[in-house]
Amino acid sequence: MDKKYDISTRCVHSGETLDSHGAPHMPVYNSTTFGFATTAELLDVVEGRREGSLYTRYGLNPTIKSVEKKLASIEDGEAALLFSSGMAAEAALFFTHGLSGVVCIGNAYGGTLELLSDQLPQVGIPTFLLLGSEVDKLEATLAEKPGLVFFETPTNPTMEIFDIAAISKLCHAHGVLVAVDNTFASPVNQQVLALGADFAVHSATKYLGGHSDLTGGVLIGRQDLIAAVAPWRKNLGQMMAPEVAALLSRSLRTLPIRVERQNESASAVASAMAAHPKVRRVYYPGLDDFPGHDCAAAQMSGFGGMLTIEIEGSAQDATRVADALQLFIIAPSLGGPESLVTQPMTTTHHGLSPEQRSQRGINDSMIRLSIGMEAAADLIADLKQALGQI
Numbered sequence: 001m002d003k004k005y006d007i008s009t010r011c012v013h014s015g016e017t018l019d020s021h022g023a024p025h026m027p028v029y030n031s032t033t034f035g036f037a038t039t040a041e042l043l044d045v046v047e048g049r050r051e052g053s054l055y056t057r058y059g060l061n062p063t064i065k066s067v068e069k070k071l072a073s074i075e076d077g078e079a080a081l082l083f084s085s086g087m088a089a090e091a092a093l094f095f096t097h098g099l100s101g102v103v104c105i106g107n108a109y110g111g112t113l114e115l116l117s118d119q120l121p122q123v124g125i126p127t128f129l130l131l132g133s134e135v136d137k138l139e140a141t142l143a144e145k146p147g148l149v150f151f152e153t154p155t156n157p158t159m160e161i162f163d164i165a166a167i168s169k170l171c172h173a174h175g176v177l178v179a180v181d182n183t184f185a186s187p188v189n190q191q192v193l194a195l196g197a198d199f200a201v202h203s204a205t206k207y208l209g210g211h212s213d214l215t216g217g218v219l220i221g222r223q224d225l226i227a228a229v230a231p232w233r234k235n236l237g238q239m240m241a242p243e244v245a246a247l248l249s250r251s252l253r254t255l256p257i258r259v260e261r262q263n264e265s266a267s268a269v270a271s272a273m274a275a276h277p278k279v280r281r282v283y284y285p286g287l288d289d290f291p292g293h294d295c296a297a298a299q300m301s302g303f304g305g306m307l308t309i310e311i312e313g314s315a316q317d318a319t320r321v322a323d324a325l326q327l328f329i330i331a332p333s334l335g336g337p338e339s340l341v342t343q344p345m346t347t348t349h350h351g352l353s354p355e356q357r358s359q360r361g362i363n364d365s366m367i368r369l370s371i372g373m374e375a376a377a378d379l380i381a382d383l384k385q386a387l388g389q390i
């Protein structure tokens with residue numbers, strides 16, 4: 001849909017066509033296969049002369065196509081591919097565009113780090129994991145001729161901020177593609193393609209889905225780059241189910257209002273936590289004194305619903321705080337209506353050794369908060385009562 005429309009408008013209308021019954025949104029086509037009147041018509045679709053539905057695992061399904069169009073529009077990309085999970089999207093991206101090597105900058109979701117450090121090298125894909133403090137080593141690493149540079153910003157769970165435009169410029173000068181995992185920010189807060197990245201990657205399980213009731217992933221970018229990923233998705237069998245795609249589409253229509261609310265509440269919680277004596281440090285890019293705040297303010301239009309607090313105390317104290325919370329649910333994941341709390345060492349970064357965590361600035365006194373749709377005042381009161389127990 002035309003870029004002249006605001007993202008809220010595109011979230012509602014992009015990818016939708018009134019069907020023959022006048023349905024205002026694309027219904028669920030749960031068919032696994034689609035029929036043709038003649039073999040010639042089937043061959044037109046198989047051989048790409050005409051767009052059409054054919055087989056759901058290939059992504060040639062009206063519900064899947066409609067949601068992909070909506071997602072491409074809201075990330076301002078030419079094309080999008082849906083996947084059964086965020087990890088599926090990352091894996092297909094790495095296999096397609098990262099065969100000669102993948103560089104990851106800074107902290108990332110623990111599963112991403114495991115894929116890069118354990119599985120990809122087993123199939124001969126070289127990977128280079130740079131700490132957030134080692135961005136200055138990026139240029140030297142690009143001399144190794146990787147295919148792809150991948151990073152999150154803000155990162156999980158320390159909220160490091162990386163300059164998307166500057167990194168993209170440097171990588172492009174070396175002929176290397178750039179993918180940004182935009183899961184934490186969402187397209188409402190950060191338009192990574194407009195800033196220069198080649199791909200936006202999402203765990204749609206989080207803000208895009210937004211209700212803790214679907215698992216999915218998406219990859220968005222230039223038509224030719226995305227088209228190259230499609231055969232991998234098809235033959236690795238990574239397709240999202242149409243029922244899930246329809247649920248995702250339903251959620252995308254309310255994405256901006258959900259994210260705006262979560263931005264506001266997270267900002268209020270971050271300020272309250274920054275002033276609390278039992279909190280040593282708050283990691284939230286919206287705080288003026290947070291390292292990376294200026295860069296975040298330049299490239300984000302909102303600071304997101306995620307924050308991490310470091311308790312003034314031990315790992316056990318952090319566990320006691322998490323256990324004492326009444327509104328926050330102890331669970332991994334993020335982006336849903338219910339606020340969640342997790343200690344990175346117990347979930348998202350459990351797969352890393354204590355040394356690896358400490359090298360990445362992830363300590364055991366940290367608790368990560370995903371701010372939901374509850375009233376900010378209730379969440380702050382809950383955090384204060386829990387902190388009062390240590």
Ligand code: PLP
Pocket residue numbers: 085086087088109111112152156181183184202203204205215216217333
């Ligand atoms: N990227 C980020 C930032 C995540 O937090 C996660 C999961 O927590 C993923 C990717 C992987 O997504 P999924 O769980 O949908 O495979």
